[in-house]
Amino acid sequence: MARAAAKVPATEVGESTERVLQILSESARLFATNGYDGTSMRDIAEACGISKSLLYHHFADKDEIFARIALGSTRELYHFVFDRLPEGATPSERIRAFMVATGEYFQRYRWAWLASTSAFWNDPEQRRQKERLMWRDRYEGLIRTLIQQAIDAGELRPLDVPLAGRLVLSALNWMHRWYKPEQGLPASQIADAYFDMIFRGLKAD
Amino acid sequence: MARAAAKVPATEVGESTERVLQILSESARLFATNGYDGTSMRDIAEACGISKSLLYHHFADKDEIFARIALGSTRELYHFVFDRLPEGATPSERIRAFMVATGEYFQRYRWAWLASTSAFWNDPEQRRQKERLMWRDRYEGLIRTLIQQAIDAGELRPLDVPLAGRLVLSALNWMHRWYKPEQGLPASQIADAYFDMIFRGLKAD
DSSP states (O other): OHHHHHOSSOSSOOHHHHHHHHHHHHHHHHHHHHOSTTOOHHHHHHHHTOOHHHHHHHOSSHHHHHHHHHHHHHHHHHHHHHHTSOTTSOHHHHHHHHHHHHHHHHHHTHHHHHHHHOSSOOOSOHHHHHHHHHHHHHHHHHHHHHHHHHHHTTSBOSOOHHHHHHHHHHHHHHHHHHOOTTSSSOHHHHHHHHHHHHHHOSBOO | OHHHHHOSSOSSOOHHHHHHHHHHHHHHHHHHHHOSTTOOHHHHHHHHTOOHHHHHHHOSSHHHHHHHHHHHHHHHHHHHHHHTSOTTSOHHHHHHHHHHHHHHHHHHTHHHHHHHHOSSOOOSOHHHHHHHHHHHHHHHHHHHHHHHHHHHTTSBOSOOHHHHHHHHHHHHHTHHHHOOTTSSSOHHHHHHHHHHHHHHOSBOO
């Protein structure tokens, strides 16, 4: 229940949800451009083309908007990816699915992704910061588990599992620094190509 | 001459150079923590344990410190890596050397690295921003050239060269988000392990 209430990328899209998503999206963009301190509730209202009173109808203050973006996006990433791991597939195929799903998430909720990985702002509240890190750790734990399972199944060679997990996450996480949504491959296809490179290696057969 | 003057990681270390490096290091840390706008010349002087007048003896203003860190570190990275590519080695060995040298640079000049990759602050001056990007592009162009040469030599399979280059750079660039200098492997060894994973692939032989 609590989870559904704080969900960022809503699945049911009504008039009000659309509005909330617009507010979160514009806020994330403004925070990323001007910083948390450099963004006011007035700026957010103006960017959304709505009155300040309508903005306050949805959110008590800037901090509530921040928390919703930051926590929601990290938790959602985990669930989004987890839900897309095919049951009964081989461990390697599940690693591929993990990567492709992360690319898909990145593509669909790019603003939330930028907000959650952005180094622009740190959450002033220790407790929320911890909760975000907990979800980030679960996400990282998931790829490590998949890699370990693939090694156990003899599909991957014996590896430094945390480091191999970091290699996978680095490729995915760095996309936000260069990816242009309007040109080139969709992020999910890039993630798929990365899987192929990392799994098979770059060297000639 | 101009290049030597703006060099950040100095090779000749005198009393004054040490001081300048300390100022640049502390400034980079403060900018990264509190943002460019949130850092004053007074803060920098205090962090260095020096008077404001001594600080102004070395730098005219905050912007000069910023420019020195940002431009210097990007240009230096390129030269540092380029100088460490072994002549006459195979293309693949040169890719490994590129990665290991980047890890070494990261380790030695971590503050400058953080400053140059930090998303906290954008250079207000268009011209300097362009110059930084030019060096960043040359650095990226270098790994693409090495990959293309390795493909031409039959050492790597035919690949999307820009994407393969991004995979390599992603692994290296993301280190600053998780690397703890006081624990685990040195960054150069991590880069070497990444080369092995990317070159041979994770899959079992």
